[in-house]
Amino acid sequence: MISSVPRPVVLPANQPRQFYRGGSAIAELRGVGDDRDSDDRDWGPEDWVASTTTRFGQQEAGLSRLPDGSLLRDAVRAAPQEWLGAEHVADFGDSTALLVKLLDAGQRLPVHCHPSDAFAQQHLGSRFGKTEAWIVVGTSGANPVVYLGFREDVAPEAVAHWVRTQDSSALLGSLNEIPVRAGDTVHVPAGTPHAIGAGVFIVELQQPTDFSVTLEWQGFLADAESAFLGMDRETALRTVNRSGFGDSALASLVKHTAEQSGPRVPLLAEEAAEFFLADRLHGSVELEPSFGVLVVLDGSGRLTAQGESLGLRRGQTVVVPHSAGAPALDGDLTVVHCRPPKKP
Structure with a gap:
C-alpha cells in the first residue's frame, strides 16, 4: 500500500x-x-x-x-x-x-x-x-x-x-x-x-x-x-x-561555479529558472518546502524532516517530497539540490 x-x-x-x-x-x-x-x-x-x-x-x-x-x-x-x-x-x-x-x-x-x-x-x-x-x-x-x-x-x-x-x-x-x-x-x-x-x-x-x-x-x-x-x-x-x-x-x-563557496551556491543560468532550479549545498542548510532531488557528491551527514532523520553519504540520491516541510541538512556534505520550476 x-x-x-x-x-x-x-x-x-x-x-x-x-x-x-x-x-x-x-x-x-x-x-x-x-x-x-x-x-x-x-x-x-x-x-x-x-x-x-x-x-x-x-x-x-x-x-x-x-x-x-x-x-x-x-x-x-x-x-x-x-x-x-x-x-x-x-x-x-x-x-x-x-x-x-x-x-x-x-x-x-x-x-x-x-x-x-x-x-x-x-x-x-x-x-x-x-x-x-x-x-x-x-x-x-x-x-x-x-x-x-x-x-x-x-x-x-x-x-x-x-x-x-x-x-x-x-x-x-x-x-x-x-x-x-x-x-x-x-x-x-x-x-x-x-x-x-x-x-x-x-x-x-x-x-x-x-x-x-x-x-x-x-x-x-x-x-x-x-x-x-x-x-x-x-x-x-x-x-x-x-x-x-x-x-x-x-x-x-x-x-x-567551482570557486564559489558558502552554504548555498546557485548553479544555473537565470533563464533556466522557468524550467528547473539547482543549488550546490555545503554543510548545514535548511531547505524550503518543495519536491526535490538530492545528489550527494561528497561527505556524509543527515537530512532531518518532520522529526525523522535520514543518514546520507557520498553517492546517494534522495527524493524529497513537499510534505517533508523544511528539511535540514547537517554534516560534512556537498549536495546538488534539484527542484522543479516555480511559477512567478
Whole structure:
C-alpha cells in the first residue's frame, strides 16, 4: 500500500539501457566499483533519478522505483499534493515537471537537439518539450569538452544536407566547442544542437520527457527512423535552432561555479529558472518546502524532516517530497539540490 504521507527516501540506482557507452563514473560515485558487472558499467551511462518519465515509446523503462519496489510515478499520482505541494499541482497537475539524471559519457554523444514546448504540444502530444541543463561534477581525459549551438547562422538547406548525408564532421565542426571542468554548468535551451564529449560526468536537469531529434545518428542508432521521434525528417528538423551562438549568448548560458563557496551556491543560468532550479549545498542548510532531488557528491551527514532523520553519504540520491516541510541538512556534505520550476 502506498503511504499517503511520503517522506524523504534514498533511491536505488535506475539505469535503463542506452545506445552509448559509459557508467564507470556513476559506479565510482555510488561506491559499487567492481561489485557490478562490467557490461552494466559499459552500458549504464545514465541513472534516471526520481524519474516519473519513461523512455520514448516504452511503458516502464526509465521509471524510478521506491525501495519497496513500487513506482514513484504511482506514489505521486496517488498523493500529488503531499508529494508536490498545492501550488505545484495547480500549475502542473501530478507531473513532477522535472527529470534528473546522472550522465557519464564514456564516448562522445551524437549531435542532437530537443523540441520546444510549443513543438511538443503540436507534434508530440506533450505539454513539455525538453529544455535541459548540465552540472559538471567530474571529468576525465586530456580534453573534456561539450558542444553547444552553431557558431554561425546556418541555412536550413545546409542542416538538411548534413543530416541526409550524415556528415558528422560538418555537424560537429559547426558547433561551439567548450572546455569544461567540475563546477561548470551549461543551460541548453530547447532546439539548441549539442553534444557531450567523452569523459564528461554531469548531473542533468531536464523537462520530464525523452524527446531527442538525433541529427548524427549513423554509428549511434540502428537506423534513421529511430532518430526523428516517429516524425518525417523535414518536420523533425524544424526543432533545430539554426542561429549562431556568439560569445555573449554563450556567456549567458555557461557558468563557472567551482570557486564559489558558502552554504548555498546557485548553479544555473537565470533563464533556466522557468524550467528547473539547482543549488550546490555545503554543510548545514535548511531547505524550503518543495519536491526535490538530492545528489550527494561528497561527505556524509543527515537530512532531518518532520522529526525523522535520514543518514546520507557520498553517492546517494534522495527524493524529497513537499510534505517533508523544511528539511535540514547537517554534516560534512556537498549536495546538488534539484527542484522543479516555480511559477512567478
